[in-house]
Amino acid sequence: MGRNWISKFYCLLFGVLTIQLASAETVQERFEMAEEKQLADPRGAIRLLEKNENAFFNDERESASVPFKHFFLLFQLYIKIDQYDQAQAIYEKLNTKTDFHNTHAAWLALMGTQIELHQNKTMASDELMTPYLNDYTCLEDQALSMWYYYVLGSLQARSNEYAGAFSSLSKADELATQLNNKNVKIQIQDQLVILYYEQHRYDKGLDASQVMMDLVEEVGDEYGRLRALVNLMNMNYLLAVEVAESNPAMNHEKDPEYLKHFNASVTYKEQVLKMVDRLDSINAKIRALIFLQNQQLAQDDIDGTIKYAKQTIELAEQNGRIYERAISLNNLAIGLMFKGEYEESRKILKEAEEYYKQTDNKRSLLWIPEDLSKSYELEGDYKTALDYYKKYNTNAHLFYQNANREKVIELQTKFETQKKNQEIENLNHQAALDAKQLEKERMGRWLLIVCLVAVFLISMTLFVKRNKLNALLRKQRALTEEVAEMGKAKQRFFVNISHEFRTALTLSVGALRELSQVLNTEHDQSRSTFEVALNNNLHMISLLNEVMMMERLENNQMPVNVMKIEPVKIIESVMERFESLLSNKNISLNCAIEDVDGEIYFDPSHFEKSFCNLLSNAVKFSPKNSEIKIELINQSNRLIVNVIDNGPGIADSEKGLVFKRFFQGSESMNKAQPGAGIGLSMVKELMMLHHGEVNLINNEAAGCTGTLTIMKGKSHYDKDSIVIREVDNSNEQSDSINVELDRIMRTGASQLNHFGNDKNPADKEELVDSLNQAIIAKPMIAESNDLIESGSGQSQTGRANIDSKDKAHDNEQRPVIMLVDDNIGIRHLLRSALQQDYHIVEAENGKEALVLARSLQPDLIISDILMPELNGLELTQKLRECPELAHLSIILLTALGELNDTVKGLNSGADDYIVKPFDSEELVARVRSHLTQKKRLSNSLYKSFVKSHQSQPSIRVVEQQSVKRCKKLEAIISENLGQCEFDVEQMYQSMNMTRSTLFRYTNKVYGCSPKNLLKKRRLEASYEMLQERQGSVSEIAYAVGFQSLSSFSRAFREHYQQAPTQISVPEKMAIAQSS
Known part of the structure; x- marks a missing residue:
């Protein structure tokens, strides 16, 4: 019995040992099979290793039989197929195993760093590996060093430390080559593509993508092939965009280089979409869809952008990808914004903002106010757009300012932490510390890392976001300049279109005037037709002036010339202009005009335009065979002008709108009445300039009453802002002369049309002569008025007696x-x-x-x-x-x-x-500047010439008569010779003579008039200056007082029988100059 029990015990013990040995062999076999399948069939390899994982965590007896490398390979395979949650679960389970944690702490730090990198926590990632730098860099374990340099290069790439990333990845590639680890070499090429993308070196990125493709095809890595296809798709598309942007002729669609990369990008895209569904790679699929969003957005394919954004949002939501979902929501909002769905776009932007906040990605949060600003700008709400843009600008500025400041603090803390870790490591080598104490210190470091992680993330995004901030600042400046330029462009448009119309209308008016004057017929009908056409052309010019006036009023550039006016005369003048139109509509005018008590100070042109506009509206809306009443009512301190019509009046709903610019009432549109809707707005502006009022009130029976209310006197004007011009009798006299001249020209032209061959030729000649005199005299009177208003020093008699010869x-x-x-x-x-x-x-x-x-x-x-x-x-x-x-x-x-x-x-x-x-004013100003500069140069030239000839005698004694007076006259001429304004009048005033006395004197002494004497002296001086080569012909002409180069050339040729350019240098002077 005892022996039987012992036998059974040994059999049981043998069975247990056999099972353990079989289990150990099975674990090793599974690992080897998983290694073979990791590239071609990563999911199959995972299934094999997951059995080892279950045995390790569920059976404590078998845990020792599963090496750490099993779990590290399983961890990498989960990352390869984008199952980050499973990878994190393995990492957390291994951390609970004290034995594993103590013996494989450096490997676990690498695994933790990869998890943190996936979660965009670059600061925490760096801190995890810091305590084990000696283990990583000593190269005792080449596999550990290889993985360290690969993970470090990936971390540096995320942190924009490009030089360090290239160095680390290069070391990792050398170790991977020595260990023949194709999986790591493929991942290194993937990181290199990302690096080249960040540096905009797309050609290098394409080369790295192709190397990666060659490697994955060599080993049959389907997941690696999918990532390589995504990279090839991205790089080819970016190279196509680069070619398109660098083509100044904008014909990139025919560029072979562009077509090569663009077609390749499309081909790779189709392959990516097929493989994504087959392999079920969530990460690759999301990357491909986000790329497609950006591609469609760059090609202005808004519908495509929205389509791929929605797919990405759904996929990201299913797989818990918060950041990718936020990016896709952002792109979806941009697409809806460009489709005009602004409210929905802004709603989605708010949703994306909440997801960005969950990821604590402050850089991405800056995009939200920027896109909101663009949305309101496209909608036309520029104020709100500017507010959001300012918010973005402020946040971005604070973002980078804090990053700069906090980066210094972080680096100092990092140095101190590294130093502390080194001390801890040295203590660990000297003596074994209590496990509980070590855990407490490690938790303290983790708390410090958590506090600094946000600061580190901000500092890592500084360089990338700085360029974007500068671009946005340039965009803001460009927007400001564009708004200013729009204002200038608007003003230039009014000026240019006015000039274009004015040119055509001027030609039309001139032709009509000529036809009206030469038309010789016995009937007045034809002439009346021409006058109607002429008046309408002049009315069109007046409308153009109204447009320009509204522009000036808007820019506060309207000149106001206030003076004492006679409203009755202006009203009567305006009514005469409407006689033809009133006659056509058979409308009668009923005038109830009183004499004006008191003085009315107003800009006459503004009063005329205001009254003309009210009367024009009354005529426009009055029916045929009706009556318009005009009233002028005196009150104690103001004058009221009423224009009463029998039209349809103003609708109640439109009473508050009639004075708004460009508003046209329903009656105007229903009856197709011409107008732009600026007349009443202009009248209101003009009346406000003069402290007056304009009103439109419906009559009880029918029609409407337009009222102008004008203040009497001039005390209500601000003397600092408006200059009040007093009109003297001379102006009134000249005005009456002008009126009379106008009457002569009108009646004379009409009478001339009725002259036939049977009329007395002498009478006809007399009439023509009177017309000619009127035509000549009118501009002379106008010029005289201008001289009076400008305060010229000439006497009233001298100005009034300008003869036609002086004018010519x-x-x-x-x-x-x-x-x-x-x-x-x-x-x-x-x-x-x-x-x-x-x-x-x-x-x-x-x-x-x-x-x-x-x-x-x-x-x-x-x-x-x-x-x-x-x-x-x-x-x-x-x-x-x-x-x-x-x-x-x-x-x-x-x-x-x-x-x-x-x-x-x-x-x-x-x-x-x-x-x-x-701009015509600019042109005139530049012309005047050039001629003035030439005159200044000429005056300087003449002064230099006079100074150099002071020792030479400048007086010619003629017949020894009146030597003293002759010297004085010659001195006066010599001093003022270069002044173009110096004339005979100033000459006899300087000599204290009358004009006739000076004329007799110069005829007696010099044998010529004072005018010819001055001309002769100027020509003599110019001759000497030309011989001495004192300047160009034009400079010398201005230097001796000629105002026109052509008149100088003509006078010089008449006097010396040769052109100024033909004057040669005297022989002695030429010898002196050559020596």
Whole structure:
């Protein structure tokens, strides 16, 4: 019995030992089979190793038979197929095994670092490996060192430490080659692709992707092949984008390099989508879908972006990928924003913001206010957009400012922590510490790491986000400049369109006036038709002036010329302009106008426009065969002007809108009444400028009453802001003269049309002569008024008696400007801007201009560039090459506005370069500046010439008569010779003579008039300066007092029988100059 029991015991013991040996062999066999399958069939390898895992954790007796490398391989396989939760579970279980933790702490730190990297916790990752640096770098265990340098390179890549990452990965690759570990070599190439992507070295990234593809195909790694395909797809697409952006001609779709990379990207994308579903790789699938989102967004395929974003959101939600879901929500919101669904977009952005907060990714949180700003900007809510942009700018600034400050603290703490860890390690080598004490110290370090992790993450994103912040700051500046430029562009648009219309209308008005004057018929009907057309053209010009006036009112640039006015005369004048329109609609005017008590101070043009607008609206909305009543009512301190019509009145819903700009009432639109809706708005602005009011009130019966309320006197005006001009009798007298001249011109032209062959020729000649005198006298009277208003020093009698000969002489003395352009409209526009102060000559092309320049010697040339036969640049070069014309001032006026065009134009010899569309005031200012500069140079030249000739006698004694007076006259002429304003009047005033006395004196002594004597002295001085080469012809002309180069050339040729350019240097002077 006892022996039987002993036998059974040995059999049982033998069975247990046999089972243990079989189990040990099974564990090792599973590991070897898993190693063989890890690349080609990672899921099969996992199933084998999971059996060892169950045996290890569930059976304490078998735990010692499972080596640590089994779990490390299983951990890496879980990461390979994107099962990070399973990998983390293994890591946490191994940490509970004290024996494993003590003997494999360095390996566990590597595993923990990989988990933290997956969770974007780079700071914690670095701290985990720090205590074991000696183990990693001593190279005693090459496999441990290989994995350390690989994980360290991945960490440095995430932290933008590119140099360190390349170094670490290079060391890892060398060790992997020595150990023949293809799995690590594949992962190293994957990290290199990420590094090259961060550095925008896409060509290198493509090479690394191809190396990775070669490796995975060699070993049959399907999951590695999927990652390599994703990398090839990304790199080829980024290279295609790079080619497209670098192609200045914007024809990249035909570029072979672009097509190669773009088509390759599409091919790889299709392969990725097929493999993702087959392998069920969540990480690769999400990476591919996020890439597709960005790709579709870059190609403006909003629907594609939304489609892939929704797929990614669903997949990320199913697998607990919070950060990837936040990114996809962000892209979805951007897509909806560009589709115009702004509210939904902003709602999704708020949801993405909550997910970003869960990941504690402060860099990603900065994207939310930026995208919200863009959403409100696209919607047109610029105020809210600017508020969000300011919020983004402020947060980004604080983000990087704190990162800079906290990075220093973190580095100091890191150094201290490393030093402390070294001391702990030294103590561990000296003596074994109590396990509980070690655990307490380790927990303390972990608490410190948790406190600093946020600071470390912020500092690691500093360099990446800095570029983005700078780009956004540039964008903000560009936006500010764009808003300012929009304001300027708006003003330029009004000016340019007004000039275009004004040019056409001016031509039309001129033609109608000529036809109206020459029309010779016995009936007034044709002439009346022409007058209607002429009045309507003038009305169109007035409308253009209203547009410009509204622009000036909006920019607070409206000039206000307040003076005493007579409202009755202005009202009657406006009513006369409406006679034709009133007659066509058979509308009668009932005027109840009282004499005005007191003085009315108002800008006459503003009062006329205001009343004209009310009367125009009344006529517009009044039915045919009706009546318009005009009342002028005096009150103690104000004047009221009423315009009462019988029209439809104003709807109750529109009463508060009639004075808003561009508003047109329902009656105006229903009856297709012409108008832009700016008239009443303008009237309100003008009345406010003069402290008045305008109102529109419905009548009890029918129609509407428009009321202008004007304050009497001038005490209500602010003298600091508005200048009140007092009108004297001389102006009133000149106004009456102008009125009479207008009457003569109107009635005379009408009578001339009715003259036939049977009329008395003498009467006809007398009528023509009176018309001519009126036409000549009117501009002279206008000029006289301008002189009076500007406070000229001339006497009233002298201004009123300007004769036509002096007027012609002044026109002749004006500077000559040549306009060169093949577009007649541009030439007319330039002429209208310059002809008031200058004598204008026109040429259609450069060839014609060159011929005219030789004969006319203009003071300044304004030329276009693109012209037939001879363009502006060629004309400039030929003028500069010609000695006779090289001195002329040239301004190029063209539509070529690029910087290189401007440089090219100035290098050709032009003095200035103006780009179309141009501002007329700027053009006139530049022309005046050039001519003024030339005059200053000439005056300086003449003073230098006079100074150098002071020792020479400047007085010619004629017949020994009146030597003293003669010397005085010559001295006065010599002192003022360079002043173009010096004339005969100043000459006899300086001599204390009357004009007639000076005339008799110069005729007796010099045998010529004072005017010719002054001209002779100027020509003599110019002759000497030309001989001495004191300057160019134009500079000398201005230096001796001529205002126009053409008049100087003509006078010089008449006096010396040769052109100024033909004067040669005297022989003695030439010898002196050559020596």
